[in-house]
Amino acid sequence: MLPARFDYHRPATLDEALSLLDQYGDEGKALAGGMSLIPLMKLRFAAPAHLVDINAVPGLSGISESGGWLHVGALTRHADLENSDVLRSRYHAMASAAPLISDPLVRNRGTIGGSLAHADPAGDWGSVMIAMGATVAARSTSGEREIDVDDLLVDTFTSSLAPGEVLTEIRVPTPSGPSGGAYLKLERKVGDFATVAVAVHIVMDDGRIGKAGIGLTAVGSTNLRAREAEQALAGAEPTDEAFAAAGQLAARAAHPSDDQRGSVAYKTNVVDVFVRRGLARAIEAARAGGQG
Numbered sequence: 001m002l003p004a005r006f007d008y009h010r011p012a013t014l015d016e017a018l019s020l021l022d023q024y025g026d027e028g029k030a031l032a033g034g035m036s037l038i039p040l041m042k043l044r045f046a047a048p049a050h051l052v053d054i055n056a057v058p059g060l061s062g063i064s065e066s067g068g069w070l071h072v073g074a075l076t077r078h079a080d081l082e083n084s085d086v087l088r089s090r091y092h093a094m095a096s097a098a099p100l101i102s103d104p105l106v107r108n109r110g111t112i113g114g115s116l117a118h119a120d121p122a123g124d125w126g127s128v129m130i131a132m133g134a135t136v137a138a139r140s141t142s143g144e145r146e147i148d149v150d151d152l153l154v155d156t157f158t159s160s161l162a163p164g165e166v167l168t169e170i171r172v173p174t175p176s177g178p179s180g181g182a183y184l185k186l187e188r189k190v191g192d193f194a195t196v197a198v199a200v201h202i203v204m205d206d207g208r209i210g211k212a213g214i215g216l217t218a219v220g221s222t223n224l225r226a227r228e229a230e231q232a233l234a235g236a237e238p239t240d241e242a243f244a245a246a247g248q249l250a251a252r253a254a255h256p257s258d259d260q261r262g263s264v265a266y267k268t269n270v271v272d273v274f275v276r277r278g279l280a281r282a283i284e285a286a287r288a289g290g291q292g
Contacts, residue, residue, distance in 0.1 A: 090175060091132070100187075113169075119156070120157060124199075135147060135148050137170075146171075226254075229253065243280060
């Protein structure tokens with residue numbers, strides 16, 4: 001199918017883009033990579049009257065560290081994250097997830113900001129950002145605000161971004177000590193959406209787990225935080241018993257549904273197993289001297 005008729009705008013600055021989105025309100029839509037929006041428009045599940053292409057706006061892409069944070073521009077492509085030495089050295093959960101996002105065509109064009117704003121519960125970055133305690137910056141004509149990723153992801157395909165607001169940057173805390181992470185994804189074939197996926201991030205403190213983050217993909221109406229599992233791991237020794245307890249708690253936090261990809265019992269069990277495996281990999285990375 002062809003999309004419904006729309007007017008195309010290509011602003012050269014962020015202020016111009018925000019002005020256009022403010023002018024058109026609910027009838028305007030920002031275009032980043034377009035890997036989710038364009039298919040929806042072709043199926044006429046989305047029909048914005050005005051498409052505001054922000055790809056020509058400078059300053060919205062790139063990866064850098066400063067002030068105790070990793071700063072990732074919203075227009076940074078998945079492929080750039082996949083090839084980042086910074087991520088491989090200090091942000092293992094992100095480095096683990098990037099190569100698993102769809103296929104090379106999508107990774108070359110799709111953006112991390114567009115993925116998060118899309119708020120797909122089967123999306124990978126939402127769970128990774130939850131596990132890593134990230135926040136995002138959002139701009140509108142009224143100014144900028146910072147949003148915890150947990151608060152950004154409201155429901156299926158529903159974020160807390162207001163009409164006229166653009167996600168501009170993702171901010172991930174730099175680990176304060178030896179740390180590690182992993183992203184484990186079960187998919188029916190390479191490039192498919194997750195049947196179940198789990199993101200794990202830990203920071204060590206004097207041989208114990210000082211802090212843990214666990215995000216769950218495709219087992220709820222949005223990406224989920226396994227909060228009780230995280231709390232159980234804080235201060236715990238990194239043992240198989242602690243990992244098993246965390247896996248069981250994370251499985252309780254999951255709310256999958258029966259579908260062609262698997263039953264509720266099957267998906268819940270995968271969460272349990274993936275949390276245990278992810279924690280073991282994260283600890284291994286931390287002990288090897290990882291900083292992320």
